[in-house]
Amino acid sequence: MRLITGGTGMVGSAIEGDLKIGSKDCDLTKWTSVNNFFEQHKPTEVIHCAAKVGGIWGNMNYKGDFFRENILMNTHIIEAARIHGVKRLVAFLSTCVFPDKVEYPLSEIKIHQGPPHTSNDAYAYAKRMCDVQIRAYREQYGLNYVSVIPTNIYGPNDLFDLENGHVVPSLIHRCFLAREAGKDLEVWGSGTPLREFIYSEDVARLSEWALKDYEEAEPIIFSTSEETSIKELVEMVAELLRFKGKLKWQTDKPDGQFRKPSDNSKLKKYLPDFKYTPLFEGLKKTVDWFEEHYPEIRTK
Numbered sequence: 001m002r003l004i005t006g007g008t009g010m011v012g013s014a015i016e017g018d019l020k021i022g023s024k025d026c027d028l029t030k031w032t033s034v035n036n037f038f039e040q041h042k043p044t045e046v047i048h049c050a051a052k053v054g055g056i057w058g059n060m061n062y063k064g065d066f067f068r069e070n071i072l073m074n075t076h077i078i079e080a081a082r083i084h085g086v087k088r089l090v091a092f093l094s095t096c097v098f099p100d101k102v103e104y105p106l107s108e109i110k111i112h113q114g115p116p117h118t119s120n121d122a123y124a125y126a127k128r129m130c131d132v133q134i135r136a137y138r139e140q141y142g143l144n145y146v147s148v149i150p151t152n153i154y155g156p157n158d159l160f161d162l163e164n165g166h167v168v169p170s171l172i173h174r175c176f177l178a179r180e181a182g183k184d185l186e187v188w189g190s191g192t193p194l195r196e197f198i199y200s201e202d203v204a205r206l207s208e209w210a211l212k213d214y215e216e217a218e219p220i221i222f223s224t225s226e227e228t229s230i231k232e233l234v235e236m237v238a239e240l241l242r243f244k245g246k247l248k249w250q251t252d253k254p255d256g257q258f259r260k261p262s263d264n265s266k267l268k269k270y271l272p273d274f275k276y277t278p279l280f281e282g283l284k285k286t287v288d289w290f291e292e293h294y295p296e297i298r299t300k
């Protein structure tokens, strides 16, 4: 019986599972609900995707919520899994966990080597503690639980909030609205920062692999290790949405970290032939999904 937490979210909805739950099915910040849920459904394996997730704006403006909700969800899920005899568990971290000042590329051993970037430190510390909890439970209870670190994920069923979404979903939504209204497209920052984007269905396939075959105490990075500038990303989104207007760079909005290149050599060692969805192709699928489902999209 495979339980997917965050099953109503972008990544969770792309993963195969017997039980896929969202916050309405079980509020993971409440211990009694989580404990009762495990008691009733008795999952044997868990992919824990649920989290309070947001882009740079949400992370900067709701630090208390991001810290509290994430630390509670992770603590509860891992503890309930232990008590109720779950054999395998995969928990999601994020590249935000890495120190701000660190030698690039980011690799699995560098997580705790300095404070995270201030723009998302509350979320990052809560996620770092998930790594600490998993290692502690492996040592004390001999549990074969693992964690994974994907880079910037995008895909169908993302959170398309204009303010609190990640860059891909926010831009798709804003570009769509600008096209419909015949207006300019407002883009945050300078366009120079670099990010590594990965398609949600690739992350889903990789996490299903990790559940079966990844057994190390150290997390594993899920990344294409290909950097794209925000400017290049905007150009692709504009092309896919047939946007003909002008771009307006809002340089008063934050750029965040300039880049966070990651080292995917560990994953490559395990899966040398893994085929990633090329960015333009993944963006096309995401834009098509958005246009097909609008206005029935997640924004909150």
Ligand code: NAP
Pocket (backbone or CB within 6 Å): 005, 006, 007, 008, 009, 010, 011, 012, 021, 022, 023, 024, 026, 027, 028, 029, 048, 049, 050, 051, 052, 053, 069, 073, 092, 093, 094, 095, 149, 150, 151, 152, 153, 154, 157, 158, 159, 166
């Ligand atoms: P998402 O689309 O925002 O989905 C979040 C999921 O968490 C939803 O199913 C939501 O349920 C659930 N959730 C939130 N609060 C909850 C609560 N109190 N109780 C129960 N469920 C709750 O997230 P995602 O983008 O798929 O991210 C999946 C995982 O990957 C997260 O752990 C995230 O930290 C990690 N990650 C994401 C990215 C990225 O770029 N998106 C990058 C690296 C790592 P409802 O919708 O039903 O409320």
Ligand code: GDP
Pocket (backbone or CB within 6 Å): 054, 055, 056, 057, 096, 152, 162, 163, 164, 165, 166, 167, 168, 170, 171, 174, 187, 188, 189, 190, 193, 195, 230, 253, 254, 255, 256, 257
């Ligand atoms: P990050 O990778 O954790 O920093 O998160 P994001 O997915 O929010 O990416 C942030 C980068 O995209 C920053 O350089 C922003 O300046 C840039 N960006 C441009 N437009 C937007 C937007 O509409 N929303 C977000 N979240 N970021 C944007």
